[in-house]
Amino acid sequence: MTDPDLVRELLARWGVPANAAVTRTEHGTNNHTRRVVSGSRCWYLRVSPHRSADQVRAEHRLLAKLAKAGLPFAVPTPVALPDGGTVVDTARGPAVLCESIPGVPPDLSQEPALERFGRAAADLSEALAGIAPQDTPHEWQGGPLEVLPDLSSLARELVTAGLDIDQVRVLRNGADRTLAVWSKIAGRLPNQVVHADLARSNVLVDPDTGPVTGILDFELTGYWIRAIELTVALALSGAADGPGWQHRAAALARGGAWGTRLTPAELAALPDLMLVRAVASTVWRANRWQLGQSSLTEVADRLDVLAETLRWRSAEGGRLGDIVAAAGASG
Known part of the structure; x- marks a missing residue:
């Protein structure tokens, strides 16, 4: 996902403001991920070139169940599209938008x-x-x-x-x-x-x-x-x-x-x-x-x-x- 036009097109599908700031993430080799910020809101846009839309939808079913499991931490929350779905099929793979979860990677040296x-x-x-x-x-x-x-x-x-x-x-x-x-x-x-x-x-x-x-x-x-x-x-x-x-x-x-x-x-x-x-x-x-x-x-x-x-x-x-x-x- 190197095409800025594709990124903007996808974000528009979710109603993200056109002036949102978009930056690359620092890690990840299996997906193309962008951090998206607009005001106090933050999301992550991910396109998965090596996965099917059905696999991504199965992941989202799992996440919905985990969200109700009473875990003491958050799991990703896919943002719904106007039609109620959570996945956009693109020529470069299925795309999803998730709410940001606050926190930083842990220091596991201790x-x-x-x-x-x-x-x-x-x-x-x-x-x-x-x-x-x-x-x-x-x-x-x-x-x-x-x-x-x-x-x-x-x-x-x-x-x-x-x-x-x-x-x-x-x-x-x-x-x-x-x-x-x-x-x-x-x-x-x-x-x-x-x-x-x-x-x-x-x-x-x-x-x-x-x-x-x-x-x-x-x-x-x-x-x-x-x-x-x-x-x-x-x-x-x-x-x-x-x-x-x-x-x-x-x-x-x-x-x-x-x-x-x-x-x-x-x-x-x-x-x-x-x-x-x-x-x-x-x-x-x-x-x-x-x-x-x-x-x-x-x-x-x-x-x-x-x-x-x-x-x-x-x-x-x-x-x-x-x-x-x-x-x-x-x-």
């Missing part, structure tokens, strides 16, 4: 912030448990490894494009290990609707007092393994990274009482789910690169994360389930 993040993830998980799978954009039940690309061919393409062969080899190693552990997980853990993308960039907090004020970006929401919510929160918050990760992971788990929310089987599977997520994320990004939708640098970054996840899983990651189980609950 344990109290991780506790609040973990609590919000748990509150959302509880609310999503009551959502029907058909009211979500995706059906993830088959898992991220159900249809893998030809990894040998993909590896050759990546090396030809300039990546180091040893770096690319990590993808095959990770896929082989993940397929082995996936056979022990698939179909054996509780399932429900999950957000599946609880990154720092998708969470807002009060900059003065710290509580979570909003959770964003429900485009990957779908029916899958319940424990993947904690898995993604641990991975994308940085709580499982680097020296001292055990204390940070415990803080996040403690905040949401995840040790009591998950079954022993789910807790035992957490280290392997971390690996499953890393491989799935890498393959997804590589597929987008093949389609010209992601850069080679982005693929290289995912390969580095996968390499570190493999090292972590072999060296110390096996303790994760016990750490979460022992964390207890804060307050």
Whole structure:
């Protein structure tokens, strides 16, 4: 969405004043998003080139249900069009306008912030448990490894494009290990609707007092393994990274009482789910690169994360389930 005329045309459909200030957002690779300000009002306009209008409408059904779930934080509120709909079909993908939610991305370098993040993830998980799978954009039940690309061919393409062969080899190693552990997980853990993308960039907090004020970006929401919510929160918050990760992971788990929310089987599977997520994320990004939708640098970054996840899983990651189980609950 680089055409200012398209932006103005879309905003006019929602009745936004023509003199509203429009600026690019600083993050986001899957959608084209603009911040729109008019007086004291603020919205976000999003065009999603890789999603169908039906997927976006399913996301909006989910958001409407969550808005009534009594969550202690906000979720996006799509603005209705004059005809009552919330989606505009464009040649560049479905467009939506949402009310702004006050707050800033959290600083997750401190344990109290991780506790609040973990609590919000748990509150959302509880609310999503009551959502029907058909009211979500995706059906993830088959898992991220159900249809893998030809990894040998993909590896050759990546090396030809300039990546180091040893770096690319990590993808095959990770896929082989993940397929082995996936056979022990698939179909054996509780399932429900999950957000599946609880990154720092998708969470807002009060900059003065710290509580979570909003959770964003429900485009990957779908029916899958319940424990993947904690898995993604641990991975994308940085709580499982680097020296001292055990204390940070415990803080996040403690905040949401995840040790009591998950079954022993789910807790035992957490280290392997971390690996499953890393491989799935890498393959997804590589597929987008093949389609010209992601850069080679982005693929290289995912390969580095996968390499570190493999090292972590072999060296110390096996303790994760016990750490979460022992964390207890804060307050």
